Amino acid sequence: MLWACLHFPDFSLQLALRASPTAQPTIVTTGGNQPEVLSCNPQARRHGITPGMTVSAAIALAPELVERPRDPALETKTLEGAAAWAGQFTSTVSLAQSDALLLEIEGSLRLFGGLRPLMLQLGRDLADLGYTAAIAVAPTPAAARLLARAGMNATIVDTTALETALAGLPLCLLEQPEDVIRTLGLMGVHTLGECLALPRDGLARRFGQALLDELDRALGRLPDPRAPWIAPSRYKAQLALPAPVQETEPLLFAANRLIQELAGYLRTRQVGVTRLKLALRYEDHRPTIVMLGFSVPCRDPRRILTLLRERLANVILPERVEAIVLESAETRPLGSRNLSLFPEDRLPEEERWLIIEHLRARLGPESVYSIVSHPDHRPELAWRCCEPGASTASAVHARRPLWLMEPPQRLRSESGLPMLGTKLTLLAGPERIESGWWDGDDVQRDYFVACDAAGVSFWVFRERRADKAWFLQGVFA
Amino acid sequence: MVPALDLVLSNPAVWRGDQYAKVAVESIPTGFAELDAQLPGGGWPRAALTELLTSRRSIGELRLLVPALARLSMDDKWLVLVAPPHRPFAPGFESLGVNLSRLVVVETRSDGESLWAAERCLRSGSCAAVLAWSGPRTPLRRLQLAAEEGKSLGVVFGSTRSAAHPSPAPLRIQVSTARGRLELQIIKRRGGGWAPPLSLDIGCPALPVHPELDPKAAGTSRVCSARPLPYRRVPHGLA
Numbered sequence: 001m002l003w004a005c006l007h008f009p010d011f012s013l014q015l016a017l018r019a020s021p022t023a024q025p026t027i028v029t030t031g032g033n034q035p036e037v038l039s040c041n042p043q044a045r046r047h048g049i050t051p052g053m054t055v056s057a058a059i060a061l062a063p064e065l066v067e068r069p070r071d072p073a074l075e076t077k078t079l080e081g082a083a084a085w086a087g088q089f090t091s092t093v094s095l096a097q098s099d100a101l102l103l104e105i106e107g108s109l110r111l112f113g114g115l116r117p118l119m120l121q122l123g124r125d126l127a128d129l130g131y132t133a134a135i136a137v138a139p140t141p142a143a144a145r146l147l148a149r150a151g152m153n154a155t156i157v158d159t160t161a162l163e164t165a166l167a168g169l170p171l172c173l174l175e176q177p178e179d180v181i182r183t184l185g186l187m188g189v190h191t192l193g194e195c196l197a198l199p200r201d202g203l204a205r206r207f208g209q210a211l212l213d214e215l216d217r218a219l220g221r222l223p224d225p226r227a228p229w230i231a232p233s234r235y236k237a238q239l240a241l242p243a244p245v246q247e248t249e250p251l252l253f254a255a256n257r258l259i260q261e262l263a264g265y266l267r268t269r270q271v272g273v274t275r276l277k278l279a280l281r282y283e284d285h286r287p288t289i290v291m292l293g294f295s296v297p298c299r300d301p302r303r304i305l306t307l308l309r310e311r312l313a314n315v316i317l318p319e320r321v322e323a324i325v326l327e328s329a330e331t332r333p334l335g336s337r338n339l340s341l342f343p344e345d346r347l348p349e350e351e352r353w354l355i356i357e358h359l360r361a362r363l364g365p366e367s368v369y370s371i372v373s374h375p376d377h378r379p380e381l382a383w384r385c386c387e388p389g390a391s392t393a394s395a396v397h398a399r400r401p402l403w404l405m406e407p408p409q410r411l412r413s414e415s416g417l418p419m420l421g422t423k424l425t426l427l428a429g430p431e432r433i434e435s436g437w438w439d440g441d442d443v444q445r446d447y448f449v450a451c452d453a454a455g456v457s458f459w460v461f462r463e464r465r466a467d468k469a470w471f472l473q474g475v476f477a
Numbered sequence: 478m479v480p481a482l483d484l485v486l487s488n489p490a491v492w493r494g495d496q497y498a499k500v501a502v503e504s505i506p507t508g509f510a511e512l513d514a515q516l517p518g519g520g521w522p523r524a525a526l527t528e529l530l531t532s533r534r535s536i537g538e539l540r541l542l543v544p545a546l547a548r549l550s551m552d553d554k555w556l557v558l559v560a561p562p563h564r565p566f567a568p569g570f571e572s573l574g575v576n577l578s579r580l581v582v583v584e585t586r587s588d589g590e591s592l593w594a595a596e597r598c599l600r601s602g603s604c605a606a607v608l609a610w611s612g613p614r615t616p617l618r619r620l621q622l623a624a625e626e627g628k629s630l631g632v633v634f635g636s637t638r639s640a641a642h643p644s645p646a647p648l649r650i651q652v653s654t655a656r657g658r659l660e661l662q663i664i665k666r667r668g669g670g671w672a673p674p675l676s677l678d679i680g681c682p683a684l685p686v687h688p689e690l691d692p693k694a695a696g697t698s699r700v701c702s703a704r705p706l707p708y709r710r711v712p713h714g715l716a
Contacts, residue, residue, distance in 0.1 A: 352553065355601040359583055359594055367584040371567040372577055383567035388555070391567075391577035400572050402539055403563035455654040456536045474566055477539040 002106035002157065003141040004119075006086070006126070006133045007148035008079075010039045011099035015078055016068040017041060018130030019254040020242045025062045029055050031069040038070055066242050072098065074238070081237040083229045085129065085261045087268030089122065094141070094226040097175075100148060102141045102226060115155065128260040138162065141226050142218040146192075149173045159220050166218060167193025174214055180207050192218075235265045235328040244283070244320035248312045251280070251321060256305055258326040263301040265328075272297025272334030276304065279325040285318045287325075293365055295353040295388070297334040303354065310361035356388050377435045378443050379404060379473055398431070399449070401459045401474030408471035411460065418460050418470035424450035427457065434464075447473070502667060505630060508544025509677050512661065516648070517668040521545050524628040526621040526646040530664070532637045534562050534610075537659050538652045540679045542632060543573045546606060549630070550576035554605035557598045559583045560591040562610055579605075588612045592619070599623035599631050606630040613638075618645045640664055 008014055012028045025044035029035040035055040047062035059065055075098055083093045083101055089112070092104035105118060112118040119135060126133055136147035137155040143162055146169055147154045156165050169192045171181050184207075189195050195203070196215060204212050216222040237258050245251060255278065266273060276292040292307055359368045372391035374384045383404070411418040418424045429448030436442045444464040451457045459474035485491060504520035506513055513519045521527055521542075529538045546556055556579050558565060571577055583598075585591040595609040600623040609620070611633045624631035633646065640651055649665040659679050663672035 352555070352603045355555065355598055355603050356581065358597060358601075363583065363585060363590060363594065369582055370577060370580055371565055371570075371582060373567040373571055379566070379568075388581045389578050391580070393576070393578075394568075394571065398572070400569040401566055402543070402569040402573075403535055403561075404566035404569075406564050451657060454536065455657040457657075474569070475535045475563065476569075477535040477537060 001104060002109075002115075002137060002139060003144040004103045004105045004122070004135055004137045005096065005100055005141070005144035005148035006082075006103065006122070006135055007100040007145070007151075008082075008131055008133050009099075009151065011075055011079070012068070012070045013039045013041060014131055015075065016066070016240070016242055018257055019239050020250065021253055024064065024066050024242065025049070026066040026068065026242060027055070027058055028068050028070050035067075035069070068240075068242075074240075075099070078237070080229070081235075081258075081261050081265075082129065082131070084231045084235060084268060085125075085264030087231050088264045089118065092226075092228045095229050096141070096145050096226075100145060102144065105137070115157075119155070125260070125264070128257075130257045138165075140218055140220045141224055142214065143220075146173050146218060162219055163193075163196065167191060167196070171195060174211070176207075176211055176214065180211060183207075231265060231268050234331075235262050236325065237261060237327075238323055238325045240323040241321060244322050246317050246320045248309070251312065251324065252305065252309055254324055255308060255326065256301070258324065259301045259304050259308075262304075262326060262328060263299050266299035266331065266334075269331070270333065271331040272299045273304070273328045273331050274298075275328075275330035277327045277329045278308065279327070280315075280317065280321045281323040281325065282319050283322055288315060288317065290315060291329070293357070293360065295356055296350050297332040298350070299334060307357055307361045310358060314362060377433050378441070379433075380406070380408075381436075381441075401457075402477040403475040405472055405474060408461070408473045411470040411472055413470045418450065418462075418472075420452055420458065420472060422453045424452055424458065424460065426450050430462075432464075433461075445471075449476075503628075505545045505548060507541070508548075509541070511675050511677060512541075515663060515666075515672050515675060517666055521630055521632075522648055522667065523630050524625050525648065526617060526624050526631040526633060528617070528633050528635050528644055528646040528649040530635050530637045530640050530649065530651045532653060534634070536652065536654050537679055538634060539608075541652065541659060541661075541677070542606075542608070543570070543575065545630070546570075546580075547574035547576070549605040550579040552605055553579070554603055555579055555581050555598070557581045557583060557594075557604050557607045559595045559598065559607060559609040560585045561608070588615075592616070595620060595631070596623045598627075599629045600627045602627040602629070604629050606632065608632045608634070610634045621645045621647075 013026065016026050016028060017023055023041055023043050025041065025047055027040040027044050027049060028038045030038055037049060037051050037053045037055060037058050039051055040049045044062060044065065049058045049061055055067060079095060079098065079101070083095055086093050086101055086103055090103045090105050090108050094102045096102050109115055109118065112121065115137065122135060134148045134151045135153055136144050138144035138147055139156065139159045139162060143166060146166060150169050150173055154165060156162055171184055171190060171192060174181065184195065189198065200212060213222060217224040239254050239258055241254055274294050274297050278290040280288040280290070290311055292304070292311060298304060356368060368388065369385045370388045370391050372384050372386045373394040374382055375394065376382050411420055413419060414423060426448045427450060430446035432446050434444045445461040446464060447459060447461045449457055450460045457476040458472055459476065461471050461473055463469050502518035503523040504516065504518035505523060506520040507516070531538050550556055561582065565582055567577060570580065583594050585594055591609060592615060595607055596619055598604045598607045599620060604627065607629055615633065617633060620631055620633065637651055647667050651662040651664055653660045659677045661675040661677060666672065
């Protein structure tokens, strides 16, 4: 087994910063009556702010400070989002405390072409998500976790090398009660190596079995099963913007973070998204819901982003957006595509749909459609709108015009002949259409092909009931 | 023709006014042999913009394109109608052989949106043909560039009024009707040269009007049916 641990230092601070490309001085606070600074970014540090300081003192140092109370529930949710994304690299992901992920990667090495390419891709993709993480690889999960928490991007493949690698790490990285670590410190034991050099029975007597067990698990002497984390059937993630924005570009930047994560999730589950829901949350207004539809299941982050950009161009935001929530409303299985041996000039199915999605994102889904014949004699009912590409061929028709007037245009008539500017000449007909007495939309008409003085042909009809009026139904164009 | 003159005319150095240079452009046959003969490449040019100019809408200019559309619809790319002036009638297109599963109608709310949609479709490379109904100030240059990029047949229906103005479209045809036929005048084509006016029969319905229901012939129907029919010849001796 080979475990990679992704440790996100200052995870609560990273959450506050990843939604925006520019970093303002930001602090994460404890909340409560007298909030204190838990962590701060370098911009805030430059103003002299340090963790442990009271928030009022920090604001006195930097008035434009962005402060975020720590939200452990949101942190867990966000970490789960990252776990869903990480599923694309391995079959076993497990959450380690509140700020680290453990990935079992031995089984994935072949697929990604070795450890180095996998590490490079992990690092690159993490940057797309807006995270910085220490990635450590070790044969046991506990050792990987210790190395990553120490901030070492170490790669240890061999169990025998484990002891020397861990020897230098400080004891405070262990998940032991604070007084245990303090007592050991008073004894002059500060590193794991010094602790391991002590006699085991004495150590167990003074500090309990738990300390020994943790060390043994790290060194692979005890089994260390980890509960795998299973990705939910639906992706939903929230991202709070560091400062409320109303412009599209910063929104897209933040949305891109979630879209990248979504893409990883979709790869994990081997599905593509067909409907995507983006909610823009405000302070006072009800959230704006933006739905994106995909004709072909999609998991290409660039394609989703382009479509979203098109869609957001038409959305009017009532006020500044505080947070965005991305949710996969509907997914469908998406197989991987086989590459053909010979270059094909056929358009890939996905590319063909790209333009339709594009048009729909900008103009609205109902503005882009196909037409299909419907088996009805009444011209108004002889066609239907349908999804692009969904038309099916029907029986061969009699001669019909290309344009239909909706509704039929009433024509003046003179000595029994219809007039359209000039008097029309009847060329062919009549074709009697009597239908619809059963559904209340009864028609009784005689259809003619007529042409005007210039020779343009029209499809006209004369009502057989009432006033025997003439109507223009279509143009042969 | 006078043999001596024939000899002179066959000299490659002699150029006649009605000739145009044959240019190798990828084209789609129009379905009308007379028109194909006059177009460089022998059809509607792919990857270019074509302007069809009429004095008023829907006089038969769309019918001129339908054979090409029917041919293109057998392929897997889209045929897009951007903001058509009327509702396209599905049975009408189908009866002329257009595969409707490739036809896409795009409705827009403004000229700006129509232009955007037409340009996007032309540029996308996944539309075989894009038909657009232009306003007076459509920037055709952009559409022409988009058509070149997306290798798509772009057709813009414009007004005869703009015929005198220069246009970036490589093919411009003025369309009018006379006696039930379409009269075409090629204003501009690749390879240049003056083109003779064409008169095309776009398939007028030839079904006769039934005399009893023809308001024109009301009252004369008896006379019509009383006329002896020519094919009913009774052989001698059997009568």
